Amino acid sequence: MSNLVEIRDVQFAYNDRPILSGLSMEFPRGKVVAVMGGSGSGKTTVLRLIGGQIRPQQGSVKVNGNEIPSLALRELYQMRRKMGMLFQHGALFTDLSVFDNVAFPLREHTQLPESMIRDLVLLKLHAVGLSNAAHLKPAEVSGGMARRVALARAVALDPELIMYDEPFAGLDPISMGVTANLIRKLNDALGSTSILVSHDVRESFLIADSVYFLSQGRIVAHGTPEEMMASDDPYVKQFVHADPDGPVPFHYPGSSLAEQLGLSERA
């Protein structure tokens, strides 16, 4: 199996509101794949399907050959141990030190002795350049450093799949670059597969092997960053060049203002 994650023909709706339709995606082993799109396009929903937090109404979501929606809870928990997740707005535990934040998943999910946990935590913190900040509280480090601690925590259990939800949000440009490089480095050092959800074109294109563009719950483009840069697709062009005008509507879909004001002529 060359793909660690495979999504086939997925339909997903919250209540009666369709969110994803006819969705098929592939995440090859060892690769960093970016999932991009405007806010509300369904990016986080894709990650929640893969993590088994939600189930599709139709279609298949496979991780390492396991059909996630049909797993029993105990099997799902086992699968999740192999998935690292950096949540959107993923905050650190403010009362815990940097060290204890990274140690948290190890203490939660393993029976390892404290001496071994210490070595593992220091290795992860070293990988993100923060082994000397282990004793600090999250409030005592910068925003960029806090994000690196969250990265170290996401990879604490050496996951085979790492999912990042908007890892660049709220960072200054330098910290964004540092974070992007770390995502690539951690993926390659751990031999994992990474899914990078982001709307940041520059940083994502820098490190991704391939890119999916989502719009309103559908894939509108897929290819390498180079192919996307050269794409003639109007949506991709609008997104890559951050144009205010293009196929992405400014208005939330629904009736027109004239209709809302009762001014429209109905035939």
Ligand SMILES: Nc1ncnc2c1ncn2[C@@H]1O[C@H](COP(=O)(O)OP(=O)(O)O)[C@@H](O)[C@H]1O
């Ligand atoms: N728990 C929920 N209940 C109902 N609708 C939701 C829920 N979570 C997200 N949505 C809706 O699903 C759509 C896709 O959301 P999401 O996947 O979070 O988008 P993105 O991550 O691309 O910004 C949005 O329109 C959002 O309002």
Ligand SMILES: [Mg+2]
């Ligand atoms: Mg989101």
